[in-house]
Amino acid sequence: METNELKNAQASENALNDIPNTIESNSADPKKKKSFWQELREWIFSLIAALAIVLVLQNFAFTLIRVDGASMNPTLVDCERLFVTVYDVKFGDVERGDVVICHYPNRGRTFFVKRVVAVPGDTVYRYMGVTHVVYETTDENGQTITVDEPLDNQYVSIFYNLNNDYEAYTLGADEYFVVGDNRGNSHDSRDWNDSDPSRDVGPITKDMITGHVRCVFWPLNEIRPID
Numbered sequence: 001m002e003t004n005e006l007k008n009a010q011a012s013e014n015a016l017n018d019i020p021n022t023i024e025s026n027s028a029d030p031k032k033k034k035s036f037w038q039e040l041r042e043w044i045f046s047l048i049a050a051l052a053i054v055l056v057l058q059n060f061a062f063t064l065i066r067v068d069g070a071s072m073n074p075t076l077v078d079c080e081r082l083f084v085t086v087y088d089v090k091f092g093d094v095e096r097g098d099v100v101i102c103h104y105p106n107r108g109r110t111f112f113v114k115r116v117v118a119v120p121g122d123t124v125y126r127y128m129g130v131t132h133v134v135y136e137t138t139d140e141n142g143q144t145i146t147v148d149e150p151l152d153n154q155y156v157s158i159f160y161n162l163n164n165d166y167e168a169y170t171l172g173a174d175e176y177f178v179v180g181d182n183r184g185n186s187h188d189s190r191d192w193n194d195s196d197p198s199r200d201v202g203p204i205t206k207d208m209i210t211g212h213v214r215c216v217f218w219p220l221n222e223i224r225p226i227d
Helices: 002-027 036-060 088-091 154-161
Strands: 061-066 081-085 097-100 114-120 124-125 130-138 144-151 166-168 177-179 208-216
Touching: 061 208, 081 088, 088 208, 114 130
Parallel strands: none
Antiparallel strands: 061 081, 081 208, 097 114, 097 208, 114 177, 124 130, 124 166, 130 144
């Protein structure tokens, strides 16, 4: 009987000794290495996903734009970088005074940064070479007043061509007038109904307005909101 107990104890000890070997043997199996084509497929998928996210952000959320030229001086300066929101233009209203990113009729997808000076229902006309916009607003007392605002520097009237003047035109439900803040050095909606129609801009539609400029974020010492 003692012999049997001794044999059982030795058998149990041998079984315990075998357990680590079994575990070690199972854990030592190496993972299968991914093939070149698997890695390439995953890399391409990641790239496509990143591009899709960028496109969605640019078309529906925000984008970044670099100023090129002096047509918006002094509000915006050449080479400054702008933070531009997109969603509020696509799904909201464009208001008079907004600084926007837009493109012109017959100019492809070349983008311009301009200020909206007239919205649907406003009136524009040109007299003695000076383009005017007429609109209603409220004064400090809450009274409705009519404003007739000249869009050009007065010196242009010296060189005006009588044939380039035009009668009052009321903007339609989807028409906007945009101009550069640097009125003497900006090609914009004022170029319209004149003797040279080759570069006419005139009123643009809302689908030509792609973003609302919110702030300058570069250079760092020029960070500021844009009104």
